[in-house]
Amino acid sequence: MAPPERITVLGAGSWGTTFAKVLADAGNDVVLWARRAEVAAAINETRRNSAYLPDIRLPSTLRATDDAAEAVHGAGAVVLAVPSQTLRENLAGWQPLLPPEATLVSLAKGVELSTLKRMSEVIGEVADVPMAHVAVVSGPNLAKEIAAEQPTATVVACPDHDRAVALQHACSTPYFRPYTNTDLVGIEIAGACKNVIALACGMAAGLGFGHNTMSSLITRGLAETTRLGVALGADPMTFAGLAGLGDLVATAMSPLSRNRTFGERLGRGETMAQAQEAAHGQVSEGVKSCSSIRQLAARHGVEMPITDVVHRVCHEGLAPAPAAAELLGRERKPE
Ligand SMILES: NC(=O)C1=CN([C@@H]2O[C@H](COP(=O)(O)OP(=O)(O)OC[C@H]3O[C@@H](n4cnc5c(N)ncnc54)[C@H](OP(=O)(O)O)[C@@H]3O)[C@@H](O)[C@H]2O)C=CC1
Numbered sequence: 001m002a003p004p005e006r007i008t009v010l011g012a013g014s015w016g017t018t019f020a021k022v023l024a025d026a027g028n029d030v031v032l033w034a035r036r037a038e039v040a041a042a043i044n045e046t047r048r049n050s051a052y053l054p055d056i057r058l059p060s061t062l063r064a065t066d067d068a069a070e071a072v073h074g075a076g077a078v079v080l081a082v083p084s085q086t087l088r089e090n091l092a093g094w095q096p097l098l099p100p101e102a103t104l105v106s107l108a109k110g111v112e113l114s115t116l117k118r119m120s121e122v123i124g125e126v127a128d129v130p131m132a133h134v135a136v137v138s139g140p141n142l143a144k145e146i147a148a149e150q151p152t153a154t155v156v157a158c159p160d161h162d163r164a165v166a167l168q169h170a171c172s173t174p175y176f177r178p179y180t181n182t183d184l185v186g187i188e189i190a191g192a193c194k195n196v197i198a199l200a201c202g203m204a205a206g207l208g209f210g211h212n213t214m215s216s217l218i219t220r221g222l223a224e225t226t227r228l229g230v231a232l233g234a235d236p237m238t239f240a241g242l243a244g245l246g247d248l249v250a251t252a253m254s255p256l257s258r259n260r261t262f263g264e265r266l267g268r269g270e271t272m273a274q275a276q277e278a279a280h281g282q283v284s285e286g287v288k289s290c291s292s293i294r295q296l297a298a299r300h301g302v303e304m305p306i307t308d309v310v311h312r313v314c315h316e317g318l319a320p321a322p323a324a325a326e327l328l329g330r331e332r333k334p335e
């Protein structure tokens with residue numbers, strides 16, 4: 001299958017804009033949809049998305065619009081770059097516009113609150129397409145570093161290997177190296193859960209703890225993530241890869257991560273409202289997904305103690321310090 005030439009990115013936040021740049025730098029004709037007309041106009045006129053990536057000049061082969069019908073017309077791939085919890089509603093509006101053979105690519109890292117579905121499940125259902133048409137891009141991909149063209153690897157996952165390869169070609173640049181995978185379940189569970197573990201690591205940093213604590217949370221976080229993934233049918237090896245350990249380390253350790261930063265504010269004693277306000281409208285997916293992942297784990301009889309305390313800190317008023325003490329005081333057991 002030949003790589004698509006015309007690619008649409010729906011959502012012009014940090015990652016949507018950055019991924020559109022990657023696709024344009026890889027030689028594709030790229031249209032970026034922004035929900036606000038002024039954002040689309042500014043990108044076309046100034047080559048910048050000043051709210052999200054003020055220091056980055058966008059390539060001239062990237063065109064922006066606020067007209068979704070115009071954006072998706074003739075696209076070989078449509079990349080969905082809106083937050084997880086709004087994807088269903090957004091996609092329902094776009095569904096009649098989608099070219100029937102297009103690959104639908106999810107960039108979102110979350111689990112839907114009301115249904116406990118992964119993003120590819122939401123896409124398959126709402127767009128009413130075979131799962132072989134649905135792909136996911138996930139890895140250690142902090143948008144600002146990639147926009148600055150720092151070397152990064154990622155995973156392009158699709159149940160149809162040929163489609164994954166076509167998309168891999170379409171987003172390969174000298175600074176962005178995609179690997180293929182067919183384990184959609186593992187890639188998406190890893191991407192959603194790492195945001196929750198990054199919140200926990202942020203809380204630990206805010207409480208003043210160092211690298212031993214971070215490393216302990218990352219490793220035990222990966223253990224509970226893998227347990228859930230395996231219960232849902234994922235390949236356990238996926239969690240040792242770029243979208244698993246790779247993304248978890250990047251997100252949990254980087255001050256660029258919105259989830260880690262959000263957790264750090266809570267750890268320092270800020271309220272949820274203060275941490276939300278400081279995020280300036282940017283999405284910290286783990287704050288909502290901690291609840292859906294916790295419910296998904298309960299449904300499958302999987303123990304996820306870190307996710308459980310993150311949910312209780314974010315939504316039930318548990319303070320970070322007793323949450324840490326609770327994790328340390330759990331029943332002793334073999335690794
Ligand atoms: N940033 C990153 O480094 C990475 C992010 N991701 C994932 O990608 C997804 C998108 O994240 P990111 O781009 O960073 O998020 P941002 O918060 O930076 O941007 C969100 C984008 O979605 C738009 N948006 C918000 N709510 C709605 C809505 N109800 N309907 C339509 N559009 C909406 C925003 O528009 P507006 O500006 O008008 O508010 C904005 O363009 C998330 O799931 C995230 O976890 C994955 C890898 C890396």
Ligand SMILES: O=C(CO)COP(=O)(O)O
Nearest residue numbers: 139140141142257258259
């Ligand atoms: O997914 C990401 C990096 O891979 C971005 O993480 P944050 O959403 O926490 O910024």
